[in-house]
Amino acid sequence: MGTVAWVVTTWLKVKNGYPLENSWGKPLYPNGxxxxxxxxxxxxxxxxxxxxxxxxxxxxxxxxxxxxxxxxxxxxxxxxxxxxxxxx
Missing domain, CATH: 1.20.5 (Single alpha-helices involved in coiled-coils or other helix-helix interfaces)
Incomplete structure (x- = not known):
């Protein structure tokens, strides 16, 4: 269940233009x-x-x-x- 929630959250972030985070918490912007x-x-x-x-x-x-x-x-x-x- 946790993995599905993570995938959905990541998809929503990418869809709406929010930066993703790496393992250290730094923002990673998708390559447009x-x-x-x-x-x-x-x-x-x-x-x-x-x-x-x-x-x-x-x-x-x-x-x-x-x-x-x-x-x-x-x-x-x-x-x-x-x-x-x-x-x-």
């Missing part, structure tokens, strides 16, 4: 081959792109919040200052 490594690389690249996009969106949101909360006269003065700076 080149396909798994390629998927990990692509997901990592996508993650980096999404983080960069999220950073730019946070910057835009901060600008929009500042525009919405600043006093209109102060905002108009800053815009005019940028216009005159651009013309010079």
């Amino acid at each position: 081959g080149g396909e798994a490594m390629e998927r990990i690389r692509l997901i990592s690249q996508e993650n980096a792109q999404l983080r960069a996009e999220m950073g730019s969106m946070k910057d835009r949101m901060a600008v929009l919040e500042r525009i919405a909360t600043d006093k209109p006269t102060q905002l108009a003065a800053e815009i005019e200052g940028l216009r005159t700076k651009q013309l010079n």
Whole structure:
């Protein structure tokens, strides 16, 4: 009975991506081959792109919040200052 339970537990770990353990208790990850490594690389690249996009969106949101909360006269003065700076 114990052997059957061990086999089922090992099968469930492999099926769900959990690491197996050796006799010393250290994790052993199943070899997924080149396909798994390629998927990990692509997901990592996508993650980096999404983080960069999220950073730019946070910057835009901060600008929009500042525009919405600043006093209109102060905002108009800053815009005019940028216009005159651009013309010079």
